[in-house]
Amino acid sequence: MKDQDAVNDLLSRTKAIVETIVDGVITISDRGLIETVNPAAENIFGYSLAELSGQNVAMLMPNPYRKEHDGYLDNYLSTGDKKIIGIGREVTGLRKDGTTFPLELAISEMEVNGQRMFTGIVRDISQRKVTEDKLRELFARTKAILDTIVDGVITISDRGSIETVNPAAEKIFGYRLDEISGRNVSMLMPAPYRSEHDGYLSNYLNTGEKKIIGIGREVTGLRKDGTTFPLELAISEMEVNGQRMFTGIVRDISERQETEEKLREAMRRVHEQRIKDEFIATVSHELRTPLTSIKAALELIIGDVVVAGSDQEKMLISIAHKNSDRLLLLINDILDISKIESEKMQLNLKRVSVRRFLETAISDNQAYAEKHHVKFSLLRCSKNLYIHVDPDRLMQVMSNLMSNAAKFSHQNALVEVLAEQRAENVRITVRDKGPGIPLSFQGRVFDKFTQADTSDKRQMSGTGLGLHISKAIIERHHGELSFESVIGEGTEFHIDLKQQIQRQGNQ
């Protein structure tokens, strides 16, 4: 009886298992007739055991599988060729209500009391299928996006090796995925960025300090053919299956930069043209002003408006004469500007004694002193100072500085000229005790056609080009022209030129 109890116990346990598991269990005879179904199978197909018992199992399959099933079974029984037995696979089930559904089926064979039987374990996988389909669709979408976007997408491992690249990235760099997969991403960068890259990555992994991650920036890329190109790179970090990875989005911006460069070039040309136009308009204005006086004075004389030999006639002749001089000065200055701007100013360099040069400057410019009732004085200058300059051009600068100083000095004031050695340079200074340069004008002193606004007509007689030309001449000598000015106290202009060291027998 004990054995019987044990058998009964095993039976009831097996029954309990079969009745409670979520998978459907169906046993069929070797003729395909259903013998038993568990509650899960009843539930899956919507039939009761009574409805299924003794029926051909093919009733649980839709066409065309239904027809194929008897063939399978017959084939197996006659040939022993296991087409489906022992192999789990996905098939389609047919419910009582006529609906079909995907199911996973595993068939095993057994012998009970010498009778061959088959057990089918079935699992409704509709839900899993839906999820799988969704994932598949999502994957397809993502892939389609990656395959078609114009930006290159490259993923690398935390050790810098390339894991994936999309077609755009292949096109941008000229490599196929299989050529670069697993290689260090720094191969896509030219030196010196290449060597910097590993440093960036290990620095980030060690310190967590993000130098480039999350920040779009312009870098240089290296194509397979060895050419480099500008690219915009944005790097982001992600975790896939616990593994840290980086995604780089790259965009070839050669074309954009080319367009930007062309645009800048066009704007630069427009700007240059505008400056040229403005210069021509200003020159036209500056030339017309003295010409107006000359032409009007002469026409009034020719038109017999004034009495021949009268003071008024003399005054008109003097106006014409004075303005002719002014016109000439202006034309010379404009020619100088033209030479400076086309970089055609030739220098005739000579070894020049500074002291002798300054003495000549003072005597040559005496007319300005007399005109403005000031006195030029050579304050100090060592005998041993020499410079290597074009004396005519440097004299032009001195005349400009000295005439300015005279113009802006009070009557009977002293305009001091001095030279001193400053390290390897010689500094020539022209110092006046005039009103000083207004602060608002100091920034424009060396601009073309500029003169400080002043109501004193005496100060307005220049061309407005002198200091611009002077500065250019000194810079052409690799020197510097600068000034210091204190309102109410006066102005000093400094010419700094390299000193020429005296050599024996070279005088």
Next chain:
Amino acid sequence: MKGYAALEKILYIEDEPDIRLVAEIALRQVGKLNVITCANGEEGLSLIHEFMPQLIILDVMMPGMDGPQILSKLRTMPEFMLTPVIFITAKVQPDEVEQFKKLGAVDVITKPFHPMTLANDVRAIWATCHE
């Protein structure tokens, strides 16, 4: 018989002393006009009420107040709000001239001007102001 007063009194503001001198001879001796010349806007505006010019000629580029600034100042003064103003200038590019007219000048005379016909040119402009 003209339906408006003949032009007699002109104020001319010009910073170039030589141009002032030749313009004075042209307007006064050739044109028989009563003209006062000034070197800048401040001077001109200080005597304008006493002189009461019928027409004002302004140089455009001047240190301090330039021609356009003097014009806008005049337009705020009730007595000179409608006084015809002519710009006289060495800025002669067509777009510059157009710009000066837009500022409200009745006309623009370019430099160099013709001293023998300057007064008649100004009178002709005066006439167009009364058409």
